[in-house]
Amino acid sequence: MDTEMVRAWVDGWVVSRGAAPPVEEPWGFTVDVGLPKQVTRHVLPHADEALVRKIAERATAPGTWLKVCMAPETIAPWLAPDWVFDDPGFLMSTTLRPSTTLHPSAAPRPSSTDLPAGYQLRLWSGGDVTRALILAPGGAFAARGQVAGRPRADCVVFDQIETAPAHRRRGLGREVMQTLTNAAIAAGARTGVLGATVDGQGLYKSLGWIAHAPLTGVFRTSPDAGG
Incomplete structure (x- = not known):
């Protein structure tokens, strides 16, 4: 996945949501969102099993989110039961x-x-x-x-x-x-970027937007929350 496109999405998203400026990490970006159900999010433009497992194991606080540019079925086996999947998403862009x-x-x-x-x-x-x-x-x-x-x-x-x-x-x-x-x-x-839901993807495609990668969101619940 194009890291610059992900960076553009992260930069605009924090402005839209009033979150803290993103912190660049060796593997992607960390954003302090500051909401009870979304305290912090880690965005991974490129990932493999070792990286996802490493970050997921370190992110122990409930309300921590991962946004990974991979399909849900790919990363699901790498996560503990207290990680919950958000609705599927897609990173899209267009020339305005x-x-x-x-x-x-x-x-x-x-x-x-x-x-x-x-x-x-x-x-x-x-x-x-x-x-x-x-x-x-x-x-x-x-x-x-x-x-x-x-x-x-x-x-x-x-x-x-x-x-x-x-x-x-x-x-x-x-x-x-x-x-x-x-x-x-x-x-x-001159360029627009967005994170699309499954329902919204059809509208954006009809307007000329192009899907570049899955955008899978998962969030951490309390360790005793079960599956």
Whole structure:
């Protein structure tokens, strides 16, 4: 796996989530996240059985995560029963291209022609993160997403892309992604990176994103938690 792409994803992810700056390790990166269920995460762009076992044995605190660019079935035999698998993921990237149908701004704006009637899209920035929110008729949450990167960064990270179950298959995820893409391009970015779920991968592929590697997450529970 391309270490520079993983580094770009880690750099943008910590900005998006408000985590500590990553610490570079001989084998990858360590990030202090600071949440009760995710205290620290170790990101391994390249790994083998000896390395995964070594880091897993040293990471004894509950709430420690590993993110490994390998398939879940490959690393599963290397981990003790108190490591729990997160949903499968994939590291993806794309060259950012603007959408001519969208004109994002920092202020709330009405629905674009690509949204169903009654839906509204809002876009705002805070620090190095730009967020898009789609509200359903009546104001309920329908979809969201955010893009993060340092000022004038060439590569940015798309994160927390989500559509409420009751509002799926209406083009809302596509609208969020295209709006955030335009905002990122306006800020000087040329490349996007993200960690995709199985459900989200289809949307991103339809928008031209390419999957490069599995992105498997596992987290440590208490030693007496069993399998």
